[in-house]
Amino acid sequence: MVTIYDIALKTGFSAPTISKALNGTGGLSKSTRKKILTVAEELGYRPNMAARSLTTKKSFLIGIIFEDIDMQRGFEHPLFGGILNRLRMEIEVSGYDLIFLSHLSMEKRNSYVEHCRYRNIDVCVVINPVNADKSIMELASSGIPCVSTNFVIPGIPTVITANKEAGYNAASYFIRNGHKKIAYISGSYTRYNVAALDRLEGLRQAEKEFGLQYDESYVEYCPQWTRECGYKAMKSLLGRHKDITAVFVSSDNMAVGAMEYAKSAGMKIPEDISFIGFDDEMFSEFYSPPITTFRQNRTVIGELAAEILMNRIAGIPVSECVLIPADFIIRSSVKNMHS
Amino acid sequence: MVTIYDIALKTGFSAPTISKALNGTGGLSKSTRKKILTVAEELGYRPNMAARSLTTKKSFLIGIIFEDIDMQRGFEHPLFGGILNRLRMEIEVSGYDLIFLSHLSMEKRNSYVEHCRYRNIDVCVVINPVNADKSIMELASSGIPCVSTNFVIPGIPTVITANKEAGYNAASYFIRNGHKKIAYISGSYTRYNVAALDRLEGLRQAEKEFGLQYDESYVEYCPQWTRECGYKAMKSLLGRHKDITAVFVSSDNMAVGAMEYAKSAGMKIPEDISFIGFDDEMFSEFYSPPITTFRQNRTVIGELAAEILMNRIAGIPVSECVLIPADFIIRSSVKNMHS
DNA sequence: CTGAAAGCGCTTACAG
DNA sequence: CTGAAAGCGCTTACAG
Numbered sequence: 038m039v040t041i042y043d044i045a046l047k048t049g050f051s052a053p054t055i056s057k058a059l060n061g062t063g064g065l066s067k068s069t070r071k072k073i074l075t076v077a078e079e080l081g082y083r084p085n086m087a088a089r090s091l092t093t094k095k096s097f098l099i100g101i102i103f104e105d106i107d108m109q110r111g112f113e114h115p116l117f118g119g120i121l122n123r124l125r126m127e128i129e130v131s132g133y134d135l136i137f138l139s140h141l142s143m144e145k146r147n148s149y150v151e152h153c154r155y156r157n158i159d160v161c162v163v164i165n166p167v168n169a170d171k172s173i174m175e176l177a178s179s180g181i182p183c184v185s186t187n188f189v190i191p192g193i194p195t196v197i198t199a200n201k202e203a204g205y206n207a208a209s210y211f212i213r214n215g216h217k218k219i220a221y222i223s224g225s226y227t228r229y230n231v232a233a234l235d236r237l238e239g240l241r242q243a244e245k246e247f248g249l250q251y252d253e254s255y256v257e258y259c260p261q262w263t264r265e266c267g268y269k270a271m272k273s274l275l276g277r278h279k280d281i282t283a284v285f286v287s288s289d290n291m292a293v294g295a296m297e298y299a300k301s302a303g304m305k306i307p308e309d310i311s312f313i314g315f316d317d318e319m320f321s322e323f324y325s326p327p328i329t330t331f332r333q334n335r336t337v338i339g340e341l342a343a344e345i346l347m348n349r350i351a352g353i354p355v356s357e358c359v360l361i362p363a364d365f366i367i368r369s370s371v372k373n374m375h376s
Numbered sequence: 377m378v379t380i381y382d383i384a385l386k387t388g389f390s391a392p393t394i395s396k397a398l399n400g401t402g403g404l405s406k407s408t409r410k411k412i413l414t415v416a417e418e419l420g421y422r423p424n425m426a427a428r429s430l431t432t433k434k435s436f437l438i439g440i441i442f443e444d445i446d447m448q449r450g451f452e453h454p455l456f457g458g459i460l461n462r463l464r465m466e467i468e469v470s471g472y473d474l475i476f477l478s479h480l481s482m483e484k485r486n487s488y489v490e491h492c493r494y495r496n497i498d499v500c501v502v503i504n505p506v507n508a509d510k511s512i513m514e515l516a517s518s519g520i521p522c523v524s525t526n527f528v529i530p531g532i533p534t535v536i537t538a539n540k541e542a543g544y545n546a547a548s549y550f551i552r553n554g555h556k557k558i559a560y561i562s563g564s565y566t567r568y569n570v571a572a573l574d575r576l577e578g579l580r581q582a583e584k585e586f587g588l589q590y591d592e593s594y595v596e597y598c599p600q601w602t603r604e605c606g607y608k609a610m611k612s613l614l615g616r617h618k619d620i621t622a623v624f625v626s627s628d629n630m631a632v633g634a635m636e637y638a639k640s641a642g643m644k645i646p647e648d649i650s651f652i653g654f655d656d657e658m659f660s661e662f663y664s665p666p667i668t669t670f671r672q673n674r675t676v677i678g679e680l681a682a683e684i685l686m687n688r689i690a691g692i693p694v695s696e697c698v699l700i701p702a703d704f705i706i707r708s709s710v711k712n713m714h715s
Numbered sequence: 716c717t718g719a720a721a722g723c724g725c726t727t728a729c730a731g
Numbered sequence: 732c733t734g735a736a737a738g739c740g741c742t743t744a745c746a747g
Contacts, residue, residue: 038493040724051734056726066732083494087429088724091739096426098475111461112451113658122450129478134495136437136475139468154377155422156473320659379740390718395742405716427740430723 039080047076059084096157099128099346100138102149102176103164115289115316116333117165120186123339124162131347133159140167148172150179160350162342163188166229173229182349184342188229189358194349196341198333199360200232204239206365207285207313207331212247215374216283216311219244220255222270222295224262224287233287236315240285255281259291267294275302282310282374289314289321289330296324296370307372317366327368334361378419386415398423435496438467438685439477441488441515443506454628454655455672456504459525462678463501470686472498479506487511489518499689501681502527505568512568521688523681527568528697533688535680537672538699539571543578545704546624546652546670551586554713555622555650558583559594561609561634563601563626572626575654579624594620598630606633614641621649622710628653628660628669635663635709646711656705666707673700 041055048055050069057063058073059082090096103121105111112118125135138152138161149172153161163185166173176183177192185193211219221240224233241251257274259266267286271294274281286292292314296306304310306326314321317332338361348355380394387394389408396402397412398421404412429435442460444450451457464474477491477500488511492500502524505512515522516531524532550558560579563572580590596613598605606625610633613620625631631653635645643649645665653660656671677700687694 038724042724052724053726053735054733057733060726062726064732069732083490085430085724086495087426087435088739089726090426091424091430091724091741092726094739111464112457113454113461115452118451118457122452125450125476125478129476134475134478136473137464137468139464139473151422156425318659319657320662323659323662323664325662325664377740381740391740392719392742393717396717399742401742403716408716424740427723428742430725430740431742433723 038085039082040085041082043080044073044076044082047080048073090157094157095159097133098136098156098158099133100149100153100156100158100161101135101164102138102161102166102173104140104167105165106167114165115318116187116335119333119335120339120342121164123336124164124186124343125339127340127343128346140172149176150181153179153181160184160346162186162346163190163193170228182346184345184349184355186338186342187232189231190229194345194355195358196338196345197358197360198232198338199362200235201239201242202360203315203331203363203365204236204285205243206239207236208240208243209247210313210329210365210367210371211283211285211311212243212249214311214371217249218255218278218280218282219249220257220274220278220281220284222267222274222284222286222291223256223258224291225258225260236285236287254278259287262288262291264290264294264297267291268298269294271295271298275299283312283371284310285313287315289316289318289328292328292330293320293324307370311371313371315363317364321366322368324370326370329368329370330366331363332366333363337361377424378421379424380421382419383412383415383421386419387412429496433496434498436472437475437495437497438472439488439492439495439497439500440474440503441477441500441505442503443479444504445506453504454657455526455674458672458674459678459681460503462675463503463525463682466679466682467685479511488515489520492518492520499523499685501525501685502529502532509567521685523684523688523694525677525681526571528570529568533684533694534697535677535684536697536699537571537677538701539574540578540581541699542654542670542702542704543575543624544582545578546575547579547582548586549652549668549704549706549710550622550624550650551582551588553650553710556588557594557617557619557621558588559596559613559617559620559623561606561613561623561625561630562595562597563630564597564599575624575626593617598626601627601630603629603633603636606630607637608633610634610637614638621713622651623649624652626654628655628657628667631667631669632659632663646709650710652710654702656703660705661707663709665709668707668709669705670702671705672702676700 041052044055045052058070138149161183177190183193185195187197189195221237226233244251257270259270292312299310314328314330317330321328321330345355380391383394384391397409477488500522516529522532524534526536528534560576565572583590596609598609631651638649653667653669656669660667660669684694
């Protein structure tokens with residue numbers, strides 16, 4: 038392993054001078070700088086991050102908080118996996134490396150913040166935390182610069198899908214197609230992740246604007262974002278109301294569960310009952326019928342999150358919250374009641 | 377930040393003694409060890425990895441080589457994403473952290489090996505490398521302990537799906553169902569990743585055993601694992617041979633492309649032509665018809681890779697290559713010609 | 716069983 | 732514009 042001392046020896050300059058040349062700090066003369074850089078190149082010098090990190094307290098490490106207990110899908114999560122893909126692309130060209138922060142190693146590190154200290158992590162991305170309440174609040178107030186996607190946490194800038202708008206669009210699409218009794222199957226929510234509720238709020242707003250009566254008994258809240266939950270939710274909804282003609286579901290995965298129940302109850306989709314989902318999963322176009330749904334803009338979310346992160350590193354002020362519209366993808370799971 | 381010197385001050389012992397107590401090295405008396413540990417706990421001491429890494433040349437960092445150029449699916453890759461999920465679970469409880477090695481940062485680091493040196497990375501997992509030839513060979517011979525999944529690289533132990541066996545099973549299933557003219561659509565392959573070829577080899581062996589004639593003109597090689605390629609491959613295959621009744625395809629994704637072409641050519645599946653795919657994607661059960669396919673055992677592969685890695689870290693000898701059978705999932709895309 | 720000394724590879728004031 | 736000194740927080744021989 039070649040160190041700055043090897044370069045010092047070969048060039049005749051001192052270690053601090055080598056350091057300054059390598060980092061472009063300090064006012065060195067062009068010629069010595071060039072000489073040093075040349076020798077560094079010749080020798081195949083690479084900095085030792087541990088040494089650098091020990092003195093500077095920086096690490097060029099970006100902590101990724103990405104865990105997935107609920108859905109058991111991990112990297113294959115339809116939204117989070119996609120965001121992480123793009124985020125990674127954007128970030129890696131900058132010379133930073135990505136490292137996962139994990140609750141599994143918590144017993145040794147107690148919290149995300151301690152994990153950050155342990156590794157001198159410079160900055161964090163909150164994509165999907167676990168046990169959010171304690172450890173995320175601690176992170177938000179730790180002084181470690183963060184950005185989050187889809188989690189709204191006080192003190193952390195967020196890039197998030199415009200969920201309310203999407204809910205509004207789903208409902209007005211139903212209404213314009215002649216539906217009047219619209220049910221909603223909600224995914225689970227937490228203090229920091231209220232996507233499912235925001236979508237409902239958009240739906241209510243549309244109903245109000247179009248003069249429809251909102252009725253809470255047409256809403257079913259699920260404890261998890263799974264097919265099974267969608268199935269059960271549909272069952273109770275249909276047990277309560279025979280007049281439902283349209284259902285907006287928080288995710289395509291849950292929508293499949295709901296549709297499976299409707300089918301098992303002898304209903305035809307969309308002839309007897311219509312559905313709109315969320316996420317545009319890989320299976321959504323192939324389901325029978327192909328599912329009308331929303332596609333969250335993973336690419337843009339990932340890009341913007343990376344941009345905000347880089348700005349935070351550079352000390353540039355950053356907006357608190359940016360909303361990204363979801364694309365509405367119309368397929369065949371909604372019936373036009375007028376025709 | 378509390379350091380070992382703070383503990384030294386408070387306990388009256390020297391820094392080396394604190395270090396030994398914390399690490400469980402050196403023969404300290406029970407009482408001083410206990411005293412030190414208690415104070416460390418009180419003070420909320422956390423080791424500084426940079427300092428530790430600087431002296432020990434270890435980092436408790438596991439480098440993940442996981443890139444995805446071809447398929448553009450990244451973490452959502454049906455095989456690699458799943459493997460990474462499990463691998464991560466297994467590894468994080470051990471106190472190691474995962475860090476991504478990337479070709480995007482190559483210009484600054486030149487190779488995976490240099491990236492490893494730069495971060496003092498202890499050990500690597502090769503899940504899906506890019507530009508494999510140069511940088512992977514260098515890694516294999518670098519002395520850095522590695523394990524790979526699905527890539528067979530000299531000098532690196534591998535956990536991999538039993539592809540030949542799967543190909544054999546696919547072909548014999550076709551044959552037992554009365555098919556005689558079996559085509560194969562191959563995904564792309566490289567020197568280190570010959571899954572698509574291994575599956576073909578299994579198919580040929582089955583044909584041979586069952587007394588069928590192998591004909592290379594019934595094979596189509598694709599440059600990429602995409603739907604478009606599957607579509608084109610099916611087109612040329614059908615252009616060459618009218619008598620094909622069954623097609624084995626390297627992936628469900630490509631199979632969808634192939635089936636779309638068959639449909640567009642007016643063929644019914646499986647009435648006119650049968651298909652077996654690979655991967656069991658999320659959409660495979662919902663496609664029309666539901667696709668008969670193989671499911672690679674991501675969980676077992678991830679687990680075993682982690683186990684091998686831990687053994688390598690511990691210096692325990694490890695087997696060169698372990699083959700994991702894929703589950704055959706029978707759905708409705710194959711016709712029984714006997715009935 | 717415990718500690719004094721030295722070093723890991725780098726950077727940061729501070730002098731000159 | 733360049734360098735001597737000190738330090739980042741830890742561990743490793745080596746003494747005793």
